[in-house]
Amino acid sequence: MIEKIKETVKKLFNEDKIDIFIGYGTGTLPLRTVPCFITSSGDIEKLVWNSYCFNNLAVYLPRFFLPQPQKKDVKLPRIGILAKGCDDRSIVGLIKENQIPRENIYIIGISCNGMIDVGKAQNYVCKMQEVEIISAEEKSGSILLEDEDKRKVELKKEDILADVCECCQYTNPLIYDVLIGEEVKKNKNEQQEAFIKEFEKKPLEERWKYFQEQASKCIRCYACRQACPNCYCKECFAEQTKPKWIGVTDNISDIMFFQIGRIFHQAGRCIDCGACVRACPMGIDLRIFTYKLIKDVKEFFGYEAGISLEEAPPLATFKSDDKQEFITEP
């Protein structure tokens, strides 16, 4: 697949269709890749494609199209981007919310059978930090790890897939300019929602307690926000000073306010890419809350984010028979 990617990108540069390409390059740590920005076909060899390409690259797009009031007639860059199903749905969301112009984005869709969870791989080798992985090699469906004591472990990729990838329903991008790779089988739907159904069954107090526990780990580094393609606000409510909505401390009430605010701003927008969960240095289970929103929006309004450029998002439209029990009887 990587050869196909390189070939496509090379062609785009040679035909002068893009100014910048965003893909993945080799990481400096085992089981990691690094987002890679390329501006000429000479740098194509830097690109890689493997099971560690988990960053959502769509997050980088809005910053290229920020309004620049002082500068007139700015030529907007044309950006090529490698998009897995999740990146792709984020891009769709950004186009719909007028953050990026469709005509300036060249989407190289790539079918994806899931990315690994570094934490899961580490825990397979050894709990906590007792043994460090020093190298990793991927071979057809399995990953060969070597630890610092030169011990080797071969893990099946499916055993260390990220939770979001295990549940992914959009392994194949939907909207693209060119597609690379063959269609990948979807995951089963029941499996997808089991964790959230279990959570929903719990009494309100227990769910609130779980939220408090998770929030108490937060150090307010805002990595969840910064890693999220949807969090492009020029000024985040958490940092507004006039009016000041929220204190700046690591007091639990400030943290909960931030988390609730950020998560709720994702209603009808979150596409379950898992970028926030991966970015969080403190291991907060953010997904249980974002996924609950996804499920509710789907059930109440029949809407799923990021799958169509035309369908109006639930927060931008109104129907007289819209469900409202969630307001009156939470």
Added chain:
Amino acid sequence: MEKEKLKIIKKNDVLKFLDSLQKEYEVFMPVERNGDIQFSKFSSEKDFPWNYRNTKISPKEIFFPQSETLFSFKAEESALSSGSMIFKPEDEPEDSISENKNYLIFGIRPCDTLAFSLLDKLFGGDDFQDTYYMEKRSKATVISLACNKPQVTCFCTSLKGRPDNEEGADIILFDIGENILVRPITKKGEKFIESLSSWFEDAKEADIKKKNEIMVQSFQKIRSTADIQNIKEKLDKAFDISFWNEIHQKCLGCGICTYLCPTCYCFNITDEIERTAGSSTSSGGKRIRCWDSCMFSLFTMHASGHNPRPSYKERMRQRIMHKFNYCPENFKEIFCIGCGRCVRNCPVNLDLREMLILLMSFEEIKEDEKV
């Protein structure tokens, strides 16, 4: 240090030892929490994690907590009735240092004690003393634990650090198996050991030999290096170089690198005003200082709306300049200890080591030299 000053304590006795010190000290040690190791108050339920590598959050938070009340204030009744608000400071901040106990920081890594010695230069400098930091710092006895197994992200030897660095600690411990070798560093450390001599025995020749062997191995295990000799001089002329144009591209602009960093010290000061519901007046409030990060755009935002560091480029440059140029200028020290926390936890694997290596080898092509 002369041989006779080296002591040993049995590993199995350490928890009992720490427990016995609780009367006199607020004891901090690495404790497993949420699947990570964090510095927390002593807990007799948890074993000391002898194999721990390092904590995710740096122990700077013991002396320089993420948020700290500097003082609190109350509205004057008389002024309230006339419609104005006059605030008077209250005597004691409510979350002031607990019970005036001394602090014992046990089992901290040598890189993090080095970070203390750097922060001391800032918060306890000749020109200015930060009472909030220094009060806690001066009450602390710091007992470090030398690294037997550095992590893949450790690059302390490229900076001032070593797996057995002594700077910033009062006592250093070496894990030599069944026993822990104890070496006092400061007078405070010597006195500490003398006053608790019943817990310790004299170290034998074999113990010292074993320690030396382990340390040699430990040095060899530090795999990553970044040759940054003369980085200050390099950066002196680097403010405008094109290096900065691309290096920040991958950065997401979160605060992980700065918040987890043991030497990042930037903070924000705000007033939290308590409001009575339904009323426009306030009964009082607190002045709080909390961590802030140069990676946030709000960090330099002016009231006018102008931001002198408007993009990721200026903010990334600031982070590197501050640590590797401004701090050497002001304190004669690089404010990086090579602990690798920023490397390990960066969500996009933007690696400081790699950035430094690129920077050191970067040569600006001048406009007129371009072909």
